[in-house]
Amino acid sequence: MTLSTVAASPADREIPYYDSVGNECAMFEHAYAQRLPLLLKGPTGCGKTRFVSHMAARLGKPLFTVSCHDDLTAADLTGRYLLQGGETRWVDGPLTRAVREGGICYLDEVVEARKDVTVVLHPLTDDRRLLPLERTGELLEAPDDFMLVVSYNPGYQHILKSLKPSTRQRFVAMTFDFPPPKVERDIVARESGLEPDRCAALVNLAASLRAMKGQDLEEGISTRLLVYCATLIQAGMPIRDAARATLVEPLTDDADVQEGLMEAVQATF
């Protein structure tokens, strides 16, 4: 399979650190308890994946994560017959495993996947909670502890690549954004080991760089990139070099825009 799949069982992981910004943890718990699927919307690197792994661990459920891409088909999620040791055997995909075994299946950037994925998701995301496996002739009913979580980034979606209303209206949905400054400072400090005051300066800088979004930049600087920047500074790299490598270069290839970003960096550090 070409997709990136991560199955983590509750036994072999601690609860990943997640700093909540609102009622998202309570919302997740309610959705899980009421057997409702969840849609997370928000820019890249703002904490969606971390949130899902935190909640899965908190609920003590296995997590099946799939990073969707434009070649991902329904069969990548449900499973396929594979030749193994001269025999043809059916091998469950991550979605089927989550339905059979119970657990949380997280489809990251679901709009990237091929259209046939929707066909599989629809019967799973209404009150039937069914997963039909045409190839094996099975019709699986999702257990109470199965939950489907999907995410996408509305910021850079092409009109052809947004979720259709008939799909999105099957989910409880929440918008994620970059955390408020104090929370983001704490996250960056905790993840990088850099002292909070220095992280606060990076968070302030991020706010001014994020304000440039739309004019010249498709996306604002993610919390992930701030963590990278703080990690390099904590490791001893000069601040401006770290900032160029993490807050400027990953954002744009345009030399003029890079210069504008570097000016903002130099005004702060």
Ligand code: ADP
């Ligand atoms: P997304 O899935 O939205 O692209 P991630 O969940 O991978 O983003 O977040 C990127 C990184 O940012 C994480 O690895 C973590 O270091 C940090 N992060 C962002 N938000 C939070 C948060 N609320 N609590 C803890 N870490 C966070």
